Amino acid sequence: MTTKRLYYEDAYTTRFKARIVERVRVENDTAVVLDKSYFYPTSGGQPFDKGFINDVPVLDVTIREKDGALLHWISKGDIWSDDIVADIDWARRFDHMQQHTGQHILSQAFIRVANAETLSFHLSDETVTIDLEATAVQPEHIEQAEFLANQVIWQNRPVRIRAATTEEAQQLPLRKIPPGRDGRLRLIEIEDFDITACGGTHVNATGEVGLIKIVKLGRVGTNLRVEFCCGRRALQDYRQKNSVVNRLTAVLTTGADEVVDSVTRLQEEVKEARRQIKRQQTSLIQLEADNLLAQGKKKNATTIITRVYADAESDAGHLRTLASRLTKEDNVVALLGLAGEKCILIFSRSANAPGDMNQLIKPSLQMLGSASGGGTAEMAQGGGPAANGERVEQAIARAERLLLGQL
Numbered sequence: 001m002t003t004k005r006l007y008y009e010d011a012y013t014t015r016f017k018a019r020i021v022e023r024v025r026v027e028n029d030t031a032v033v034l035d036k037s038y039f040y041p042t043s044g045g046q047p048f049d050k051g052f053i054n055d056v057p058v059l060d061v062t063i064r065e066k067d068g069a070l071l072h073w074i075s076k077g078d079i080w081s082d083d084i085v086a087d088i089d090w091a092r093r094f095d096h097m098q099q100h101t102g103q104h105i106l107s108q109a110f111i112r113v114a115n116a117e118t119l120s121f122h123l124s125d126e127t128v129t130i131d132l133e134a135t136a137v138q139p140e141h142i143e144q145a146e147f148l149a150n151q152v153i154w155q156n157r158p159v160r161i162r163a164a165t166t167e168e169a170q171q172l173p174l175r176k177i178p179p180g181r182d183g184r185l186r187l188i189e190i191e192d193f194d195i196t197a198c199g200g201t202h203v204n205a206t207g208e209v210g211l212i213k214i215v216k217l218g219r220v221g222t223n224l225r226v227e228f229c230c231g232r233r234a235l236q237d238y239r240q241k242n243s244v245v246n247r248l249t250a251v252l253t254t255g256a257d258e259v260v261d262s263v264t265r266l267q268e269e270v271k272e273a274r275r276q277i278k279r280q281q282t283s284l285i286q287l288e289a290d291n292l293l294a295q296g297k298k299k300n301a302t303t304i305i306t307r308v309y310a311d312a313e314s315d316a317g318h319l320r321t322l323a324s325r326l327t328k329e330d331n332v333v334a335l336l337g338l339a340g341e342k343c344i345l346i347f348s349r350s351a352n353a354p355g356d357m358n359q360l361i362k363p364s365l366q367m368l369g370s371a372s373g374g375g376t377a378e379m380a381q382g383g384g385p386a387a388n389g390e391r392v393e394q395a396i397a398r399a400e401r402l403l404l405g406q407l
């Protein structure tokens with residue numbers, strides 16, 4: 001049995017009595033069909049209404065294809081009485097009315113300023129978008145359409161619901177004439193501005209939309225996607241952005257107009273500072289390498305360098321850079337360690353230096369209680385649990401003895 005859709009004529013009633021005429025069960029979900037309903041079902045780009053039937057939450061409202069019945073999906077097993085009282089979540093409904101009427105206004109505004117048709121409309125809890133034919137829209141049209149749309153709101157024009165046959169609709173300035181149900185169309189008319197065939201819920205006068213703000217533009221294929229917000233959403237958006245700008249101007253101690261320049265300048269300063277740090281790090285590593293090379297022990301032609309750092313003065317990255325800097329020199333073996341919460345060993349040698357770092361590192365790692373680590377003959381590394389400087393020094397001293405034995 002089909003449902004009489006009362007929201008077609010009246011979008012403002014939020015409490016009504018009706019009769020359950022059918023119960024539908026799909027797996028664990030239950031829906032009730034009412035003889036008449038003000039609940040809006042998901043359709044035409046607009047989401048469903050939420051609310052209650054006899055205090056039981058309505059979680060979804062859908063249309064049954066075969067007969068147009070509205071299925072009110074409820075959270076609990078059943079509603080026992082057939083005579084029910086229903087309540088519609090007005091905040092959600094009015095939000096949809098504001099966004100949807102706002103969409104009709106904005107779509108017509110884009111036709112007036114850019115001759116750009118709306119190809120599709122989507123409304124969700126987070127965003128409202130229309131897709132336009134991109135070729136027609138020039139950058140200046142965006143603000144023009146937004147301004148025209150807001151003028152139509154300020155003029156507080158009546159919004160009327162009209163019924164028409166498909167033939168009658170052909171005499172009216174409709175943009176598109178969709179196939180009507182049984183040859184009947186429901187038209188939404190914004191006085192002397194727009195007529196659109198639509199099944200959605202709308203405000204009674206454009207002033208109730210409050211405000212329209214375009215917030216984002218994007219490309220979807222060859223189309224232009226215009227994201228906007230109306231009414232309460234526009235207020236929330238303004239609040240949020242105002243708060244962001246206020247915090248930024250306070251942090252940057254600058255005016256709102258200068259925030260972008262100020263942040264751009266800061267980014268450039270950070271980039272320059274990073275470059276400077278990089279340069280200084282490079283010369284520091286070079287200095288450190290020179291020092292270590294000067295202090296290194298000579299055995300035959302080989303220079304052996306051992307050094308253990310505390311975790312406050314080094315890290316794995318520093319050790320690796322230092323090792324690679326040291327072993328760029330001729331005939332050098334570098335046995336480096338880091339003591340602290342997690343100990344690290346990095347053993348590295350020049351291409352022409354003796355010794356197998358992979359073999360050398362294993363006994364040292366074992367001494368530090370680590371099972372993982374290794375590498376190649378030229379370069380090996382590994383890490384273990386916490387170890388103090390003395391223990392790491394002992395582990396490295398062992399490797400040094402092994403190496404000296406081989407030279």
Ligand SMILES: [Zn+2]
Nearest residue numbers: 100198199200
């Ligand atoms: Zn519509």
